[in-house]
Amino acid sequence: ARPKVGYFYSGKSTINYFAERISNIKVSEVKSLPVVVSEGTSVYDAIVTLFLEDVGTIFVTTEGLLSGVVSRKDFLKSAIGGTDINKIPVGVIMTRMPNIVVTEPDESVLDAAIKIIEHQVDSLPIVEKIKNENGEEGYKVIGRISKTNITRLFVDIANTE
Amino acid sequence: ARPKVGYFYSGKSTINYFAERISNIKVSEVKSLPVVVSEGTSVYDAIVTLFLEDVGTIFVTTEGLLSGVVSRKDFLKSAIGGTDINKIPVGVIMTRMPNIVVTEPDESVLDAAIKIIEHQVDSLPIVEKIKNENGEEGYKVIGRISKTNITRLFVDIANTE
Structure with a gap:
């Protein structure tokens, strides 16, 4: 008798179902391999790595821990x-910890997407908390x-x- | 009596509904403003425009028609x-027509997303077929x-x- 109400209800519950399903997809299910260089790598060599690996962002590690992020935009500004x-x-040109937005394997893709939009970045490093050989705590890029x-x-x- | 079958059926029809709904969202509903320069603009000035407008891709027009596309990657290579x-x-450095992948306002966002993934580009110009003042046919970037x-x-x- 009230088909319109029924339609709306059905639509709403479908979208809720979708939202719930999306929330269940973990970052670990859609991840790519990270491209990592050390802090002492020259800007030029890092750009060459960016082209060879065909990525938009490079992660920088120091003593095995995430220390920086450099995007294509940072490289262009520098060049x-x-x-x-x-x-x-x-x-010298990287964005340095603790100003790096990260995600973890168990986080939902939705939450990672929200971070990407809110912080206006192209990608996030997926990390695991570790202690390096010197006993320093930080993030391993996985x-x-x-x-x-x-x-x-x-x-x-x-x-x- | 067979809840699992019921569950699967429901899931499938929900996803089909989602796919249908997505297919109904048009490119015109989620578009951004294009950033356009002319073919004679220096690479340096185009890069400055890229930063000022905070976009990843610049479109180039000649006599009012889309003639080229330049990405952050192209600029970095050039720099x-x-x-x-x-x-x-x-x-000199732009990707030139007819090697540009375009979309139109009435195309679905899903089809535009498929083009972006398949052609490995960051964005697409949304265009309308027009004739310019010289009677030449081409695309206006909208x-x-x-x-x-x-x-x-x-x-x-x-x-x-």
């Missing part, structure tokens, strides 16, 4: 800024999740039959 | 390649859809209550 990219190490992974997931879910 | 970015015009738009849509749909 046109008149700095000698052959001499300057990547440590993966990468980017807007590309999320766009691909969007396509995969929409194409599911 | 470290030893070319004089103050003298070289953007027309918008832009990127992995950022799709990631945001993913979050919006998943957060819908």
